[in-house]
Amino acid sequence: MWVESINLTNIKCFREQKILFTRNSSTGHKAKPYSWITLLGENGVGKSTLIQALALLLAGPEAAKELLPRPTGWVRVPSEPGKLSAVLHQADTDAGVFDESKVRKTFSYTYFVTGGIPVQVGKDKETYTEPALIEEPSKILSWLRTNAFASHSRGWFAVGYGAFRRLTRVNQVLIPSLEPAKRSSNFITQFDEDSALSSFERWMVYLEFRIAKDASDTKAKRMREVGEAVIERLLPGDAKIAEVTADGLIQFTVNGQKVPTISLSDGFRSVIALAGDLIWRLLQAFPDLEDPTQASGVVLIDELDIHLHPSWQRQIAGWLRDIFPNLQFFVATHSPLVAAGGGENALTLRLELVGGEVEVKQIQNVSAYDSDYILRSQAFGLESTHSPATQDKINRYYELRNKINNLMEQELKEYEQLRQFMKEAQPIGGPPEPGSLEARTQAFLEANLS
Numbered sequence: 001m002w003v004e005s006i007n008l009t010n011i012k013c014f015r016e017q018k019i020l021f022t023r024n025s026s027t028g029h030k031a032k033p034y035s036w037i038t039l040l041g042e043n044g045v046g047k048s049t050l051i052q053a054l055a056l057l058l059a060g061p062e063a064a065k066e067l068l069p070r071p072t073g074w075v076r077v078p079s080e081p082g083k084l085s086a087v088l089h090q091a092d093t094d095a096g097v098f099d100e101s102k103v104r105k106t107f108s109y110t111y112f113v114t115g116g117i118p119v120q121v122g123k124d125k126e127t128y129t130e131p132a133l134i135e136e137p138s139k140i141l142s143w144l145r146t147n148a149f150a151s152h153s154r155g156w157f158a159v160g161y162g163a164f165r166r167l168t169r170v171n172q173v174l175i176p177s178l179e180p181a182k183r184s185s186n187f188i189t190q191f192d193e194d195s196a197l198s199s200f201e202r203w204m205v206y207l208e209f210r211i212a213k214d215a216s217d218t219k220a221k222r223m224r225e226v227g228e229a230v231i232e233r234l235l236p237g238d239a240k241i242a243e244v245t246a247d248g249l250i251q252f253t254v255n256g257q258k259v260p261t262i263s264l265s266d267g268f269r270s271v272i273a274l275a276g277d278l279i280w281r282l283l284q285a286f287p288d289l290e291d292p293t294q295a296s297g298v299v300l301i302d303e304l305d306i307h308l309h310p311s312w313q314r315q316i317a318g319w320l321r322d323i324f325p326n327l328q329f330f331v332a333t334h335s336p337l338v339a340a341g342g343g344e345n346a347l348t349l350r351l352e353l354v355g356g357e358v359e360v361k362q363i364q365n366v367s368a369y370d371s372d373y374i375l376r377s378q379a380f381g382l383e384s385t386h387s388p389a390t391q392d393k394i395n396r397y398y399e400l401r402n403k404i405n406n407l408m409e410q411e412l413k414e415y416e417q418l419r420q421f422m423k424e425a426q427p428i429g430g431p432p433e434p435g436s437l438e439a440r441t442q443a444f445l446e447a448n449l450s
Helices: 047-059 061-067 139-147 183-191 199-213 218-234 266-285 310-323 336-341 371-376 388-401 409-425 437-449
Strands: 002-011 014-020 036-040 082-089 106-114 119-121 126-128 132-135 158-161 240-244 250-254 257-260 297-302 327-332 347-354 357-363
Touching (some): 002 047, 002 297, 014 357, 036 047, 047 061, 047 158, 047 327, 061 183, 106 119, 106 139, 158 183, 158 266, 183 297, 199 240, 199 250, 199 266, 218 266, 250 266, 266 297, 266 310, 336 371, 388 409
Parallel strands (some): 036 327, 158 297
Antiparallel strands (some): 082 106, 119 126
16 A cells, blocks of 8 residues: 555645645656655644644544544634545555456545534535534445554555654563554554554564473574564674573673663664564554565654664665655655655655745755755755854854955954954854965956856
């Protein structure tokens, strides 16, 4: 499964916005999906709202109501209903055939959202007086309920992670049992910041228990091998899973030392929580697939860069794309390193608030540039990457230099101090000294090559 488009109408800062996640095929066939979509923008422009809206649509109506039982504040104009619509594309590994008489691969459906003012919703004009999430009845949505959105559905994989994804922060004795996940649990951290991603730890203890109980349990061994390989590929250096102790404590080897998960840094724990949860859910959704990392589906990640050192931010997108080549990632970030790491075939969108409404702009060629340029480009729109104090000094230096022959005594002293700052600190590589050979050469070239 992958997402072709989403449409948000009267939702928070979105008046009406349709966003396509497909590109035209060079062979002239049907449009192909972008497999990596980066969402950029300042705080408060709707990145998390867009990620959450996708989660509600991908979860299905029943799970969506569990995740957001009372959508207070979601409707932009409470006197009118809001709308969330999506178009999904069925992959070959997704179960079910919609209509035996013809092949259908795309599925469109809609939810309505109401505020605290009585409004009429749908074709039947039913009145709602409280905030609610209401699905628009349709044959397609009824079919999706059974084949795509049920917790036991095969394929139709989708999972979402909020900004506060983490392992549990307390030592605990883990019981070696594992229940199949509900569809809503795939997205819980997007709507509940206090929810920990404990499935990785529970999963590892459960598999260790199965293997200890029956050494010939090849299925449990394969699941553990696949899971460990994914987690270790996403960790830097030589970090590896060392062991699961008899009392249910998971230990990692980091820089030659054994460290329990509770003692790992937030960066390690964030990556382990994400990778462990993702691979476990893929194994649940595709039990018959030899290599679940090759499965298709959709992954939503809010603030992928959080807790990650810049060296990790630079690599994390490439790692995820390499390990899970057939997943469609939607990633919100404030990091130019993550944005560039998506690669040249990623879709980069900047959300910008203009006149109280969100505008979505596609940004080209982000992967080709360094972080400093990306921050000053349309992708982020920074005036400068220097600190405000340093930029003020740079601006003042050029202001004084432009009128060097007409400076007062105090201004000359100030200019000399700024000249020394520009020469020693070299915040922009250091400008040529007025009257120097470099300055005369630059003036000559500008005059003769312009």
